[in-house]
């Protein structure tokens with residue numbers, strides 16, 4: 498039975514947002530998440546005491562964004578193990594909670610493998626649970642480190658590609674500390690530029706239908722004190738036409754072996770615009786997002802989400818009027834097309850920035866070399 502509880506602390510305001518953490522109160526271990534569906538209006542924590550609660554939190558996007566999904570998945574396996582639930586069953590449910598971000602299954606499998614190995618070696622379920630938790634903690638820590646390294650590589654690349662005078666960066670969806678153990682992926686690069694005094698402006702796509710740009714990236718940008726401007730997704734074209742964009746920086750949910758990039762729906766049109774306007778289109782993602790097991794873009798499973806997310810505005814605290822609980826903006830019964838992601842072909846991607854360095858041009862050979870180097874295979 499899924500067990501989630503909400504905790505509110507309206508006064509908590511720090512630069513580094515505590516997006517996920519493991520706690521061990523007397524009642525037993527829990528995974529505490531910052532509920533991203535409530536941002537920016539409220540900072541509410543969601544306390545998960547079992548894997549089904551976490552699966553629900555992942556599906557509802559209370560926790561979202563590729564790297565942190567991996568961390569959450571790993572902690573979810575540890576939670577099941579520590580609380581004595583069926584680990585294989587929990588791992589299967591967690592892995593299937595959302596299909597596109599490969600990091601989720603990478604995180605789940607890593608913790609499950611650690612659990613299995615310790616069980617085989619010691620025959621002791623407590624030791625096996627401790628091994629799963631150690632694997633989750635290691636992934637959490639590594640993601641924070643990867644974040645810092647991606648930021649450094651990304652900033653160096655921007656400085657190399659762009660002339661001085663301050664960078665004007667366009668971003669889509671949300672890629673900051675809400676998606677990571679550290680400061681994120683694409684947003685971490687913008688943040689590094691801001692700290693070095695080299696960010697002139699961050700253009701933030703609102704990212705319909707769930708407004709990750711407006712609700713989450715603007716929230717993170719405001720906290721960091723950077724100059725940022727929010728725009729509707731459809732306004733991006735006129736911004737390029739006006740010569741106001743120096744580079745596009747986005748994250749990724751899965752990068753296929755051929756370099757095709759799945760990211761939040763609306764990324765591909767930005768890549769097309771960027772190419773037409775001769776603007777670099779840069780993807781920032783940890784190596785764990787590269788999936789050698791997915792050969793090309795057509796093989797990436799793109800999550801389809803419920804139509805009500807399009808026919809209603811799902812703003813936090815919206816009065817309940819539509820079938821999904823939001824404000825209806827289309828006649829009742831309207832069919833909607835609502836893929837959560839789209840796929841950008843490698844030829845439109847200027848560079849992929851990872852913690853291990855920059856891949857440019859983006860080719861299958863360069864990605865294989867990167868994965869081999871990073872995984873020591």
Ligand code: MRU
Pocket residue numbers: 558561562563564598669670671672676681682683709747748749750760761762837
């Ligand atoms: O549906 P979401 O909000 O989980 O989508 C997230 C994104 O598309 C991010 O851009 C992606 O996970 C990269 S985050 C580093």
